[in-house]
Amino acid sequence: MTTSSRSSFRPDVEGLRALAVLVVVAEHLVGWPSGGFVGVDVFFVVSGFVITSVLLAELDATGTVSLTAFYARRARRILPAAGVVLVAVVVAAWALWLAPRAWATVLDALASAAFVENWHLVALGTDYLASDGAVSPLQHFWSLAVEEQFYLVWPLLVIAVAVVVRLLRRPGATPALLGAVFGVVLLVSVAWCAWRTGVAPAAAYFDSVGRTWELAAGGLAALAAPGARRLPRAARRVLTLAGQLTIVGSALAVGWALAGPAAAFPWPWALLPVIGTVLVVTAGSGTLGPVESVLVSRPARWVGRRSYSLYLWHFPVIVFAASLGLDGPGWVVAQLALTVLLTTASYRLVEQRVQRSGWLRGAADPTGGSSSVRDTAAVPSSAVGPAPVRAGSPTTAPRRRGARGPVAQVALAVVVGTVVVGASAAQLRGPAWLIDPAAVRAVASPGTSGTPGGPAAPGASGRVVGDPASWSTSSLRAALDGAVAGAGDVPTAVLEGAFSSASAPQIGPEGCRYDVGTDPASFEPCVTGPASAERVAVVVGDSIALSWMPAVVEALGPDWRVLGLGVGSCSTIEARFHGGDGGTAFADACSESRSHLVDFVERTAPDLVVTSSSAAGVDRLLSGATGAEAAAEWRRGTTSGVERLSRAGGGARVVLLGAPPRGASPAACATRATRAALCTTEVEPRSEAAARAEAAGVADARAAGVDAVRVDVEPWFTSTGGLVPVTAGPLLVRSDAQHLTEQMSRSLGGLVRLHLREGALAR
Template sequence: MSSGPLVTPDPRVASRHSGTPGTGFRADIQGLRAVAVVVVILEHVLGWPAGGFVGVDVFFVISGFLITSLLLKEHDRTGRVSFADFYRRRVRRIMPMAVLVLVCTYVASSLLFLGDRFRSTAWDALWAGLFASNWRFASVGTDYWQTDGPVSPLRHYWSLSVEEQFYLVWPLLLVLVLHAAVRWGRAGSASQWATGAVLGAVVVGSIVFALWEVGHRPTVAYFSTFSRAWELGVGALLAVATPLLARIPAPARPAYQWLGLTGLAVSLFTVSAQTPFPVPGAILSVISAALVIAGGVGGQRLMFPLTNRAARYVGDISYSLYLWHFPLFVLIGAALPAGRHTVPILTLGGTALLSVLSYHLVEDPIRRSSWLEGRRTATPRRRTRTTLIRRAAGLTALAATVAVVATVTVRTPSPEVAAHPVAITSQDQLEAQIRTALDVAEWPVLTPPPGKLDRLVFTDGDGRGCRPAVPDGNDCAVTAPRPRRLAVVVGDSIGAAWLPLVRAALEPAGWVVRDLTYAGCPFLAADTVSPIDDITRSCPGHRETVRTLVTKLEPELVVVSNAYHQRFTKAGQRASLTEWEQATRTARERWLAAAGRIVALQPPPVGLDPRTCITRLSAPPDCISTLSQEDQSYGRVDRRVWSARGSWHIATADWFCVSERCPIFVGGVVVRRDRNHVTAEYARKLAPLLEEALVPVLAD
């Protein structure tokens, strides 16, 4: 997941409004920021704790509290809020580091990624620079928990975009409420209640909308500003309520904060990718962060987990930590696809180094400078020759570090030129080509070009499902007269990907092949869950349409193929092997009884994604995967189910692997366009093998 420390003002600024005595520095908030960024980084890089992504919710609350406190403080002091000053401060605080990381990531991506992946990263950088990347990721259907495809190195900018969009509206709304209260003679506590009422409406409205959006558009809901506004609103409510919170008895304040820390710790281990987000998934972490902040209003006690020097320093550099860690993780992972332990070590070390350098040399000096100020409000610190030399040397070292990481990626030329694949005629010939691919050390010319894999889509409407169950699907009905030799292909996107193979094997022999597949909707007798909610809702109707067509048409041949590891409706969990077997067996016995012959075509073994592992730095051995035990277990179940009379199982692992080792290309042809979908070029290459496998089926 991508989340992170959102940019907020210095905690000492806000706490002065909230009545904290002394210097007013909120060390507890700085420590809370440190906890949040650390768990986010650990979850991204190490996958632990599972709920580490709730750190973004903590930062939304912190941001809402501090920014609103700053605005209220200015209004109390001057009777107005200067939007120009507010946005100048935001630009000075946010833009330098955000732009630095964007530029460095863009340069490194251009030297590492191929074709479409680089172009996609460039677009991500543009949208992130405009603080609209959350809508970019929502519009392209990004799954926040995506693990089976290329991940944008800039995906983490979504949370920064949400925050800045909120602050385009919230200061204006706050000023309008305060101005109206003063105009109506309701200043003081009355204006406080009016502001609280407006904020309460924003929070409630956002939660209600988030509940709807989670149910109807879960992928969009995660990135949606409207579904996230309530989290910033809770922090803002805390700022408005500081006069009340300051009355909390001193002995009770530590209890508030310890209770908040405990709740945050619980959320780290109880929230997971299966939890609906942002509601109700973020509620515990938001309430917990609010308790920590509320407990520190009006006076602080020493809370070692939050107020020690280490925690405060990590809180200071949290923005830099957040911005650097995710690009480094993705870029290093792409450069070292086989570095299971090396990637986390390099990511954590590189993040720490770059964050310390960029904080002291870029972020903090610019934040404290008078850049963008219309006039000097204070006497600038005297810059000695030594100081200037030290900063120049530090910036040079920072740029050199990034340049070395980026330019080292030019070692291998891009395998962009398409080759003419050599057709195969037997399994022995294919095995020889696989062994050759396993032994080569340099990239040959490949087809389809690796840089264009992102553009590969199903053709002729394949995988679109059947109308009327799927409004935008295909008209699957077979018009009269019915073909003498009719074959239909059913299943999800795996079945759709096999269509070029089935057509190449059957159509030259006079068969008519009809596509009845629906990507994301496996042909199983069970309710399944797709990452795309529209598919989940349309899937049962599509299956019923296919069942009706098979019963009516009585095709001579049905080819079925589904992806393994399906999620069933029950809690959205992956189906067990027993559940998979039962759903498959029921589909065969009850849904396909009218078919003449049934062939189950095993899905390709899941492997490395060529869009991720084929880079300018990688070599063919970096993209070799192994046949997993899960794939083998599902394969055994498939053979058992389809061994009944009238059905056959065609194993395909030997079409991709030798001795359980599977290359990313065979005979110059890329075998998969992602982790488990065969390319059309490789599918057609395998046609002679399918023809051979169908001989006993069609002769029976």
């Protein structure tokens, strides 16, 4: 098996890398092309292709693959530039942002340094296609994590095949056996990707198992490339041109195709950029004339060589600028200029200097001498991959023993595998402080409080507006008006409290919020009040309902026993909506969980049932209804849900508290420079539509004889001008985009009490 062609310089691959990074940067910077994120899929294929080519070249030269050399090359190529970016981002985060987001950035940096940022994002429930809340400036490190996890396994497969071939004494079988192994890996990964995209699309985007098929496709392309070069030149030109058009077309079309509420990626849409890239790297060579003229042009190759640094720096620049409200054409140009400046400095002062230094150079040489079978500064090894391979003809050289012997290689594989797998598992199943900024802040600074507080927030005149202990509708409205007018003067002490621990404890890790599909045997309700209380109330629904529990407890007083139980994103409104993927899995699981909540109400036999619901489901109805039809479906679901809860409670009064209008997450919108000035928003149309539908649905239930009422809470969260601030007097309203802080919820107990007096309190 000769591999000299595999290790030759490929200027077209260098240009392909430029195309990929430019569409990613453009999509992040200006939102066009809307499918620019497929550039990452291009990088995956390119990296699989080049890394496999390098491994095959080494296999030809030495008869095996040195893990020591392989990991040393990865370290030389990836760690220096990535480390500089991680340090710079953490420093900038503490300089510009408040504690909640700064601590979150620290956690992202730790996960990125361990190459498990993808699993960190999965653990956080991050949705790349529908980001909500604070976007991490290190979110793009997920793709590096996927590649490094792939690199953990890929050389081991090549080594295993080499061992089998040696045992069988059939060296000619190497390409076929490698192709079979790579093909199996690809098919298994495709199957997992298709399933994962269907049941958990947000997680599927970052799933390294579900992304492996893209890198494996590059590996198969490396095996096929020598044969493809024997095709007629005209055929190769057609294939290369078709590949380029497919990549560009996917960048333009995939974003449009995923614009609906059922957006899901990577399967099957990632097929387009993957197939296009496979065609280019397999049939191309950089010498096919006009069809490759753009890829081999000097500008494209200039960008391609710097693509790794460009990828690393562009996203932090964009995220930091957005957090400061630096928007508009002028600021876009400034962000681009800063990105280019940082990229150039990083490439020259970090990437090239390390490649020219002696750091790990001896370990990176698998032959023990001046081997040409090593990926130098031009070898792709990141999510955006640097430039292509510049290896000469591989030569066989005596292998060193000792540190690079079989025992050492196995030990190295075990150590690296244990670290990466252990770090991945820790993100998904480990301690809370690995993913929760509130938990890590508590560990780092014992004794700090997770609840918002501190000095009171001034109104427009600089004085405190309103007393949360005795809100009236008018005093609360005055406080909200003051919060809008004085948003830029809100004390940082108030905004520093925007940790998850500021939310109602009922929705926290030790609370009573469960995921859909959870076995009801594990349900443990939150309970307040004496067991001997004569009257009992239950709070049921989704996490929005549970965030109202402090208010309900305050409203009912010490003579009531209050029990709470909730299922995340699954309300008691009997409408079927999906979880973002357009499929029925979430709706089916939610329907079952909803029945368990109703059973809980029936077992409790309460005097009062309180519920609430997020408005998000209105946009995700399985029926596909929108506008007036969606509102009508939500109305019917409200009526059915209220009637079912009333029957389960033996005719108990049902109070449907409206959902607080969604607003900006304080952790995302507040900075040290702007305070809360960028945090005021308008009420979302879907919130208004859901509120009207719920009011009509409860009215229908009342007409049918059900003792039910819906409480319109929008005036409690909006200013006179209809704006939604993030503070009210001295209190932080929300801990994120939609959940009330415990203090804000409790402060509304007096207003909630007014709506509970009739009926339930009179019994």
